[in-house]
Amino acid sequence: MTAREYFYRILVPEHTGKSYQAAHQYDRAELAKRSSVGMPPEQYEQIIEMAIRHVPCRSNDVLLERWIEELIQLVPDDLKARLKKMFVAKLRDFEANAAAICDASCDGDLIFFNVGLSDACYQYAIVYYEFVRVFGDQFAPDDTGRIVRLKAELYDHLAQLAIAQKRWDRLGVVEFEVKDVVNSSLEIEGHPANIAGLADKFILRHEISHHLLGHTETGAQLLSYVDNLPEHCKYWKTVVQKAHQQEYEADASALTMTLQTQSLDVVTRRQREFDVVVGALLTLTVLGQLVREVNEATPSHPSVSSRFDQCVEILRSVCQHEIRALVYLMKQFQVLLWSTQGKGLGHRWSGAKIRL
Ligand SMILES: [Zn+2]
Known part of the structure; x- marks a missing residue:
């Protein structure tokens, strides 16, 4: 079982295949209204839409997925193969921490990334x-x-x-x-x-x-x-x-x-x-x-x-x-x-x- 399969099958079957934002039912219009990043609401809505529609491959979060892709490009070859088997799960946990998890039935590394920190x-x-x-x-x-x-x-x-x-x-x-x-x-x-x-x-x-x-x-x-x-x-x-x-x-x-x-x-x-x-x-x-x-x-x-x-x-x-x-x-x-x-x-x- 890959790390991604392990996350969705064993840990959060109710979220299967969903991005973090889709799983937590982000409301685009509501978020855009409360936007604090100073960009026009329509533009912000598009960004949230993209995050919701993200299809998890290396992460359930579109930004984390981009960063792990970037990291794969930056590291020496011997680390690339290992990184390609990882799955980074963004979690709605407000603990100011993150964690690396390992399970024998999972062929790949799973990382939990809490939103708090x-x-x-x-x-x-x-x-x-x-x-x-x-x-x-x-x-x-x-x-x-x-x-x-x-x-x-x-x-x-x-x-x-x-x-x-x-x-x-x-x-x-x-x-x-x-x-x-x-x-x-x-x-x-x-x-x-x-x-x-x-x-x-x-x-x-x-x-x-x-x-x-x-x-x-x-x-x-x-x-x-x-x-x-x-x-x-x-x-x-x-x-x-x-x-x-x-x-x-x-x-x-x-x-x-x-x-x-x-x-x-x-x-x-x-x-x-x-x-x-x-x-x-x-x-x-x-x-x-x-x-x-x-x-x-x-x-x-x-x-x-x-x-x-x-x-x-x-x-x-x-x-x-x-x-x-x-x-x-x-x-x-x-x-x-x-x-x-x-x-x-x-x-x-x-x-x-x-x-x-
Ligand atoms: Zn540590």
Whole structure:
């Protein structure tokens, strides 16, 4: 039985052959009316229609399907065959997590992708983009009015997100209410969606890596591209808990699996590195806002602080282009989140000189 057959036959027979959006009976007209992405309702309706009509092959979600296709193109040949047998199931679970599942009767890897973390990443991506636009850009002196307007928008959204985050903390899940949704203005439409996509890709690659690294079956073996990293990047060698070792390894693999190709032209390589850096660091930034305490490990996961540190070490080591500015901006963004939410990775850098 393929992973897709296993998902539809065994786990959700009532959804057989349906896309995530069709299975959950998305109402096109209603969603278009409430659209917050700043595009004309007819255009938004068409996008939802496309998601509903999607015929699941590698995923029940049209975007995840596109990303796994893209990943198959980007990885070396030995990984392609394995990826082609995977099925990624988007689930209406608001837990801020994803999972890799293995069952003996299933010839292929199954991955569960919960909407909670992905939805949170999208909201944080909007605010991150607004932050970069205000603090990362060089403005001309006559742009003062524009800066004031952009800053006001950014701080409004930060406050809105802080209120939503407080409720998610109380509930223990990321569940949206209409008042939580940060509306991105027409001017920035598209950019946050792209950035959120980079975070989703990191989450997806992390889960895929659990399968590739043998964490979901016996006889785990490290893949050479993870094993060949410099020793100081291998945080899994510093802990004894198996679950923690596997999380560090999956992060390392998620970062490096598409950066192995050496023969890329400079522009492609730079873009690929940018995508990996922003996707990984934003995901860990959001996880830092979702957990109770960033320096605390749980039985299943090492602390978010240490995962962030390992990611930065690995990226510094494998990226051929300068990533200091990207790391610096992300830490500054964390400081801003810390100042509005009183939690997250930002407390590590607030008041201190940020190490580049
Ligand atoms: Zn994991």
